[in-house]
Amino acid sequence: MSITTRLAKFEDIPQLNEMIALSVRGLSTDYYTPAQIERSIKYIFGVDTQLITDGTYYIAEKDGMLAGCGGWSKRNTLYGGDQHKEVEDPLLDPEKDAARIRAFFVHPDHARQGVGRHIINVCETAAQQHGFTSFELGATLPGVPLYKAMGYEAIERIDAPMPDGELLGIVKMRKVLS
Template sequence: MEAVLRLAVSADGPAIAKLARASVLDLFPAYYDAEQTASAADHITTLDLALIEDGTYYVHEADGEVVSCGGWSRRNKLFNASTAGADERLLDPATEPARIRAMFVRSDWTRRGLGRAILTACADAAKAEGFTRLALMATLPGVPLYRAFGFTEVETVELPMPDGVLLGGVAMERPIDEENAP
């Protein structure tokens, strides 16, 4: 069965939320303890509807089910649980990077190129709007994908969740180039 990439629509919201939570609960225990995994499932899986409304969020659908999702943002928010410095301000493509956001995959669909396809779609769309760089805040399970796509580590950080739990994260960036791959 093949997964088809398309822009997300509002009606996808419940399926995206279910996928994101399941992805965290299935994939995070290899990188985080039980308390961190539970906190992440509660706080980083909340769908930011602005991504869908802005037309910058994608899903892969297979046999009527959403099996991966992710997108980019032209707004000043780096990740779902972030509030410090986040706002609805539009980023300046000439001086600020577009933000890769809310990437999740169903555990039985990992390692099939879905994440790379979403990242390529994001890079192409951001480039079409004049952005020259991409930035993201990676949780540890996503770091290998982002490195393989040409992102480099800016800094390792502790991400404070609203409940006080800290998650290890990695701020990463890469230029948008012609090929969208290293």
């Protein structure tokens, strides 16, 4: 079974949001409480349409089925979907800033089958083609092992507040190309 990627389109958003919720519910239970999982789907995780507009958000498919999604950004936002953003998202300077690796989710039926790694490789290559030589991301706790295996180092732990007072642990990570 080969993994293919394509750019996400606006008409993909309903299916992507469904898959994102399945991913968070299916892969986060060992790391977050049920309340954190449900609130993170409501307040933080979802499609960031700016990535689709910028042409930097990808869908991974295995045998024609949606297996995962993820992207990279030349903008300042580190994590979160449309429902998490409140301000304009300024452009980064590839000479001094790190590209953002963003909004990665894998369908639970395709977890640990190389989908996430495949999308990260696509994103890193695309960001490099736009002049970026370093990358930053806001990793969910279940994503940290994959990112570490791909050369990312933890910078800091962020307890992302949600509107109802619940906190979600996220790890800011960085990778610099040599």
